[in-house]
């Protein structure tokens with residue numbers, strides 16, 4: 001007997017899984033995946049101990065007692081549900097229905113891809129997924145701020161035989177194999193896209209026919225690119241005309257796909273970066289054609305009528321002020337470590353009267369919670385999985401029994417009952433509601449928004465709209481602290497001794513789940529020794545880490561993976577100009593021995 005399910009970890013791949021006689025394997029009958037599952041599922045997940053018993057103020061209690069305490073907490077005046085992305089199944093959101101009924105508060109905004117998504121919406125009106133099959137038909141794939149072998153490993157088979165261009169401040173594994181690699185200065189991808197666009201106009205390589213029909217304001221955009229000074233900006237990006245020529249060689253008159261990752265947009269200006277990359281793609285006429293396009297984290301719920309959409313009050317997710325609420329429920333997340341500015345966030349969480357943690361593993365947040373409710377693992381419940389990286393939808397079946405924990409549906413049902421509320425349907429009703437809306441091809445479910453060639457009928461939700469170019473770019477951070485330094489560098493020899501703090505994902509963790517790290521990776525030329533302990537200091541806090549030398553990292557950057565204990569002590573409590581997203585990399589750090 002085989003049971004089919006999928007991996008609910010927050011990842012582009014959202015792999016299809018079969019379980020046979022207790023053995024977990026990749027489902028090779030499904031187009032996603034390359035026949036293998038990653039080490040997170042095969043190894044690190046299994047070695048991580050679960051929370052097995054509910055607790056109230058550190059004391060182990062029965063699930064009934066713990067749920068009674070949760071009920072009492074929600075009787076108080078104000079409550080907040082802050083949900084993380086520990087499980088990407090749609091059923092995570094069923095608890096919205098309870099929060100709505102008690103007049104509680106939810107969050108808006110993002111810790112993840114929100115800035116980039118806002119830029120895409122600005123330009124295209126809707127953030128559609130570019131199907132894997134189109135990526136496979138490209139001549140050139142530009143991997144732009146995405147660490148594909150770590151965060152999106154199942155994309156690799158789709159890249160075979162292509163010209164590969166990589167743009168990243170770190171010479172990643174894929175960069176080492178690339179046909180062209182640009183070790184870009186962090187936070188300058190917007191400028192790179194604008195410069196490339198300007199050169200495309202200068203050499204008349206733009207796709208006039210496509211532009212006339214789909215993006216007719218392109219002349220105004222040309223004028224906008226001309227406001228950007230070439231020499232100063234190329235030197236600021238860390239490149240030159242020669243390298244620009246090499247990139248253009250891979251973009252002109254061929255099928256090009258941009259695989260853009262979270263790395264380019266962990267900044268206040270993240271939305272403009274995505275809009276500029278989209279504008280570059282538009283100039284080349286890359287939308288609505290076979291083998292072309294921009295692949296970013298797409299809106300996975302696009303096209304669905306979401307039964308868990310509610311009209312609650314909402315506060316900012318990356319800047320949540322927890323202490324404004326009597327009761328805070330943290331579900332499927334670890335904000336004490338994953339939100340920016342951990343020092344401030346921790347104080348906020350500790351000031352909450354009743355903090356409830358509902359999750360699988362112990363972490364910085366569970367340790368501070370008054371009530372801890374163990375969750376069921378995605379192998380232990382029914383669900384539906386959508387993906388931001390591809391078009392396939394998967395029904396998730398329970399593949400093992402467990403006495404541990406409670407599912408999100410049962411948690412919600414328990415509270416509906418305790419409050420004497422009516423109107424919650426059966427679990428299967430909601431699962432069917434999602435499944436029923438999918439398109440179907442043979443036995444495979446597809447997102448209702450899926451289009452083989454997205455934007456072939458134009459932009460906007462309904463199609464028919466034009467692409468909207470950027471008209472304005474304001475950036476105080478660059479102008480005051482960075483850009484001026486470059487412009488005056490001849491006179492002012494004093495160098496900025498601080499380093500850009502990059503926090504990409506780790507191969508051994510899924511965000512803060514599984515193995516945690518305690519190292520800082522930096523270039524040997526910076527002058528520290530392997531194994532040495534150093535202190536990193538920013539305006540917001542500090543951490544002590546062990547040095548690992550790595551020649552692949554740009555000399556003005558240091559890398560502290562996002563699973564590192566204490567990384568977010570260093571990051572700023574700010575949100576992006578558009579998209580209300582965290583800006584983990586809008587910070588420079590000093591090193592002290």
Ligand SMILES: Nc1nc2c(c(=O)[nH]1)N[C@H]1C(S)=C(S)[C@@H](COP(=O)(O)OP(=O)(O)OC[C@H]3O[C@@H](n4cnc5c(=O)[nH]c(N)nc54)[C@H](O)[C@@H]3O)O[C@H]1N2
Nearest residue numbers: 145146147151167170186187261262263504505509510511
């Ligand atoms: N193994 C594993 N896989 C994961 C995750 C995990 O924790 N572990 N997390 C999942 C989640 S939640 C997400 S959102 C995705 C994210 O996955 P990705 O989109 O790959 O994002 P990151 O790993 O954050 O960073 C990607 C790359 O951006 C580069 N970078 C940093 N700053 C800049 C910059 O200014 N410009 C450019 N051009 N590049 C830059 C980094 O060096 C890094 O190589 O991965 C998912 N997959």
Ligand SMILES: Nc1nc2c(c(=O)[nH]1)N[C@H]1C(S)=C(S)[C@@H](COP(=O)(O)OP(=O)(O)OC[C@H]3O[C@@H](n4cnc5c(=O)[nH]c(N)nc54)[C@H](O)[C@@H]3O)O[C@H]1N2
Nearest residue numbers: 084085086087112332333334338359360361375503511512
């Ligand atoms: N410095 C820095 N910080 C970052 C990032 C970065 O690039 N740099 N990346 C950000 C990004 S992209 C993201 S997406 C966020 C992620 O941040 P969070 O959403 O907070 O994710 P995790 O820290 O992995 O915590 C997930 C928790 O969910 C719980 N969980 C897992 N499965 C289930 C389930 O089925 N039910 C319930 N109830 N709980 C479950 C687990 O106990 C786990 O501890 O982190 C962000 N933080």
Ligand SMILES: [Mo]
Nearest residue numbers: 010111112113
């Ligand atoms: Mo993410």
